[in-house]
Amino acid sequence: MPRGRDHRVKPPPFEYHAPASVDETYALLGSLEDAKVLAGGQSLVPLLNFRLARPAHIVDINRIPNLDRIYERDGGVAVQALVRHAGVEDSELVARVCPLLSAAVRLVAHRVIRNRGTLCGSLAHADPAAELPAVLLALGGQVVARSTRGERTIPAADLFTSVMQSALAPDELLVEAWFPASPKKSAIAEESRRHGDFALAGAVRAGDRLALFGVASTPVLADPKNPTQGLQPSGDLEATPEFRLHLVQVLTDRVFTS
């Protein structure tokens, strides 16, 4: 048995911190240089394994108690930082108040990933091809960010700044996301090569509002009557820009006729 002799590791060097409270977390994030918050790890750990991310410090928030609640407030649902996607998927409260979110979370990867990945982590990761940032944007939701400096609310329209870049400051923890109740006429549609893959393009309808994902550096609001206006999606091996624009039109039609 190779016990103790094999020390191979995939991630690059980092110092590991496992704070036991949010206050301890704020203090760590406020004092450490180049720290990254580890929640579900379903995006961060692959980046570490590929060594694409090389943070000096990992602040693992999974040991913090009472940070995994979903509750109703201000006519919507609040989802705390350690709620897993699977918890959102199975939540009767979410299904009742914000069925759009219930539908969207089922499109996130696979159940095994959703058992571990967190909704707030997905928002903080700000992948432009991800579903949940676009849902937050379509609904006009917001997130709550806290640090030793205090608390602030960031509306979805200000949260996503560029590819995997958010308005969160390095010392802030995204403690909670808030989704307004979804209007009756809400829907999400996406096209991906395989079930569970990131979408080539996607559309979210919340009443009269339309948000698109996978077609710009952030999720974007668009005019339902002219959804491709001003869009310049990138092309890659999976889809050309023209094909993505075609998908935007098809998916918009789909969510506005469903």
Next chain:
Amino acid sequence: MKVNGVQHPAPVDPRRLLSDHLRHDLGLTGTHVGCEHGVCGCCTVLFDGAPIRSCLMLAMQAEGHEVTTIEGLAAPNAALHPVQQAFHECHGLQCGFCTPGFVLSVVGLLAEHPHPTALQIDEGISGNLCRCTGYASIRRAVVRAVELSKQ
């Protein structure tokens, strides 16, 4: 952390992935490692009863939790777990590389949906890649596992 009912100390190096810890420190090589970025599903284990990717978790994070690997499903020389038995009967494997991950994903699926629909079966195994069987026999194995679990 408890692995297959046995208490083990956490590794010293925080960079050690749970998958590498299981294989190299605990000698539980039934947990297979394929892509090591969460796509293939080979390294799936049960974490407090729910299937997760062991390559996407630091071993230290399992401290205070219960992990079940393929070795923990049935004791040596004992009857196979119903899901294992079903994969055996229905030829749900050829080379066997993806099998531990599939079996544990299906154990998780049946824990949540004891009588899954065809769609739930497809969704339940969609996070695992198999390059030999073509999935048809794996689907049949899930249906058979439901029958065997009732017995």
